[in-house]
Amino acid sequence: MIIKPHRGQPLWIAFLLHRISGLGLAIFLPFHFYLLGLALEQTETMDGLLRWSDYPLVKFAEFGLVFLLAVHLFGGLRLLALEFLPWSNRQKTLAASAVAISFLLALGFLMRAV
Amino acid sequence: MQESTDILEVGVWRGDVTGGQLVSYQVPRQSSQTILDVVTWIQRELDPGLSYRFSCRVGMCGSCAMMVNGIPRWTCRTHVQKVVQDNRLTIEPMRNMPVIKDLVSNMDEFFAKWKLAEGQFHGRKTRYDPIEPLLPDSPRRLAASAAIECINCGICYASCDVVSWNPAYLGPAALNRAWSLVNDERDIGQQSRLNAIAADAGCHNCHSHANCATYCPNELNPTASIAGLKRLAARAAFAGKI
Amino acid sequence: MSGFRLYLLQRITAMIMAPLVILHLGVMIFAIQGGLDSAEILSRTQGSFFWGTSYGLFVLAVSIHAAIGIRVVLFEWASFRGVLLNIISWLVFVVLITMGARAVYAVVA
Numbered sequence: 001m002i003i004k005p006h007r008g009q010p011l012w013i014a015f016l017l018h019r020i021s022g023l024g025l026a027i028f029l030p031f032h033f034y035l036l037g038l039a040l041e042q043t044e045t046m047d048g049l050l051r052w053s054d055y056p057l058v059k060f061a062e063f064g065l066v067f068l069l070a071v072h073l074f075g076g077l078r079l080l081a082l083e084f085l086p087w088s089n090r091q092k093t094l095a096a097s098a099v100a101i102s103f104l105l106a107l108g109f110l111m112r113a114v
Numbered sequence: 115m116q117e118s119t120d121i122l123e124v125g126v127w128r129g130d131v132t133g134g135q136l137v138s139y140q141v142p143r144q145s146s147q148t149i150l151d152v153v154t155w156i157q158r159e160l161d162p163g164l165s166y167r168f169s170c171r172v173g174m175c176g177s178c179a180m181m182v183n184g185i186p187r188w189t190c191r192t193h194v195q196k197v198v199q200d201n202r203l204t205i206e207p208m209r210n211m212p213v214i215k216d217l218v219s220n221m222d223e224f225f226a227k228w229k230l231a232e233g234q235f236h237g238r239k240t241r242y243d244p245i246e247p248l249l250p251d252s253p254r255r256l257a258a259s260a261a262i263e264c265i266n267c268g269i270c271y272a273s274c275d276v277v278s279w280n281p282a283y284l285g286p287a288a289l290n291r292a293w294s295l296v297n298d299e300r301d302i303g304q305q306s307r308l309n310a311i312a313a314d315a316g317c318h319n320c321h322s323h324a325n326c327a328t329y330c331p332n333e334l335n336p337t338a339s340i341a342g343l344k345r346l347a348a349r350a351a352f353a354g355k356i
Numbered sequence: 357m358s359g360f361r362l363y364l365l366q367r368i369t370a371m372i373m374a375p376l377v378i379l380h381l382g383v384m385i386f387a388i389q390g391g392l393d394s395a396e397i398l399s400r401t402q403g404s405f406f407w408g409t410s411y412g413l414f415v416l417a418v419s420i421h422a423a424i425g426i427r428v429v430l431f432e433w434a435s436f437r438g439v440l441l442n443i444i445s446w447l448v449f450v451v452l453i454t455m456g457a458r459a460v461y462a463v464v465a
Contacts, residue, residue, distance in 0.1 A: 005184030006209075006273045011324040023429060026422040029452060033415075036397075036459035043394045050392040066384060073377045076370050082322055083367070084345060087338040091324065109385045279432035318363035344363075351364055 014075060014095035021072040028065060053113075063110040070102035120201070122194065124152055126164065127206040130215045136204065149182050149189035149197070153205060153217065166217040173331065176265035179272070180217050181206040186272040188331040209272040210285075224268050224287070231288035232310040235295060236303030246300050258297035261290050261339045263332050270326030270336050282315040286326035286336035289317055293339035296346060305355070308347065312356045317343040366424040369417040376414045401463040408464040415456030423449035 007013075038046035052058050075098045082091065120143035125136035139156050150168055157164040168178035173191040180189050182197050183204050194203070211219040239246065248255055270286035271277055277285045292311050295301050311317045317340050326336040350356045357365075387400070401407045427445040430436040436444065 006186065006325055006329065007275065007323075009325065009328045011322065011328075012275075015321050015323050019429065022422075022425050026426055026448070026452075029418065029422065030455055033452075033455035033459040037455065037462045039394055039398060040458070040462040043398075046394045050394065053392055066381070069377065070381060073374065073381070077374060079322060080367065080370060080374075083341050084348070087335075087341060091322075105381060105385065112385055112388070276432075312358075312360040314359040316360060318360050347360060348364060348367075351360065356360070 010092045010095060014078075014098075017071060017099070018075045018079070021068040021075070024065075024068045025072060028068075056114075059110065059113050062113065063106050066109045067102055067106035070105045071099060074098035074101055122152065122198065123202045124156065125202070125204045126153070126156060126217070127213075128164070128216050129213070131213060134213070134216075136206075143194065143201075147194045149180070149187065149192045149194060149203070149205065150178055152194060152203065153180075153189065164217070165215045174265060176267035179208055179267040179269050181209055181272065186269040186329055188267055188269065191331060208268055210274065210277045210281075211268065211272065219268075221268060224271055224285070225266075227284045227288040227315075228291055230310060230315070231284045231292040232303060232307035233288055233291040233295065234303075235298065236301050236306075238300070238302045248299060252299075254297040254299055257342070258294045261294040261297075261334060261336075264290060264334060265332060267331065269329050269331060270334075273325035273329045275323055275325065276319050276321055280315075280319055283319045284311070284315050284317075286320075286340065289320070289343055290326075290334060290336040290339040293342050296343070308350050308356055311343050312347040312350070317347060320344070362424050362427070366421055369421040369424075372417045373414060373421065376410055376417075379410065380414075398463060402465070404464060408460065411460045411464065412457075415453060415460055419449050419452035419456060422452055 035046060035049055038049070053062060075095065078091070078094045078098050081088070081094075088094070122141045122143050124139045124141050126139060128134050128137045139160055141152050141155050144151070150171065153164070153166050154168075157166070166178070166180070168190060169175040170177075171190045173188055176188070178189045179186055181187075181204075182189065182192060183199060183202075185197075186208060187197065189205075197203070205217065207213045207217050208219040211221060211224060214220050264287060266287065268287065270290075274283075274286055276283050289311060292307055296304065296307060301307075320337070320340045322337050322341070324337045327334070327338070330336065347356060388396075401411075423445050426448050427441060430441060430444060
């Protein structure tokens, strides 16, 4: 996707973030489900994989995942409000707030994890 | 402020349905110069073969829209000073529409979609009936008023990425028109309009990029209108009406 | 299913997931301390009706939501159409709901 001149406005960027985070989460989910599925008969393999989360790089990747989840949630709530509640002219502020809250949440997760 | 010795480097798209490319022109800069002035100067002084479309020159007719430095603009009301970058301008025909020649785009499909969106008024009265009173400050009249000042320039349509990704999509102008009629208390064609705006090419395709609202020269907000249609269609779906 | 009904279904599943995701974020940030291990996770979830229902509902909703989302992305950005688009959408749904149901069963049962 090329950011052509007409796309360089905040709500288009908010759309791109929503789509990329959604795609990222959809790709991550099967791995997440696979790992949890190991609890059925291979808890040792599961713990082996979970120990990866002690590495700083993996922790940072988890920070990224939490951000993707949060930004898809709060960005999605903005869209639900836009579509199903009376129109508000504060869409840019709401979109920026969704990103800010998500970043803080992901940062909070990182602080607890390290 | 600008000296007439300043020269604008203008790239104008020249070609037709079979293809084309940007051709460079040097145009003297003048004060209060609009993009339409630049195009007109090129046609009058450099190349009489340049095709473009305009009529009123005062932002009412909606016929002179073009892509200026990648963004759709009404060229008669767009000052060079506002959009020029490093003394350069790129002027191209409208995006999301087939070109006819040079800066003239084919708007047939754009207008066909107004009909597809049930953009025509369906009245119940004849010329012999008395005029129906409408309260100017009723909520539906206010909602219609907010969407009504469209000049059919096609700028929202050219800026809409959903149209470029899904060419069947009715687009912001046609759906905005449908929304103003949804709020017209005199209209008796609401069920067919509902079917039209919830059909596969309908309102739910909108991703609220808000390019339309960002670039509409009359500062209308088709994104808000389409959100209104989504609510209407959702209610109708739960009520079993579509 | 019509495009509008798919759109509605995606919004409905989003509304179902919103509180569940907030809960999940809360668990991730506040309940997890000092790393992860299977015993800690299972002690919270095993035999729990609440977590079984919540995660089960989430897996159902997310499988529908993601399948419709990916369908739209493939339509708009990769020009997929027709039968192929239907097959891929169903495939996404089936893979997610199968793996998700297995994961819920694994941590709750």
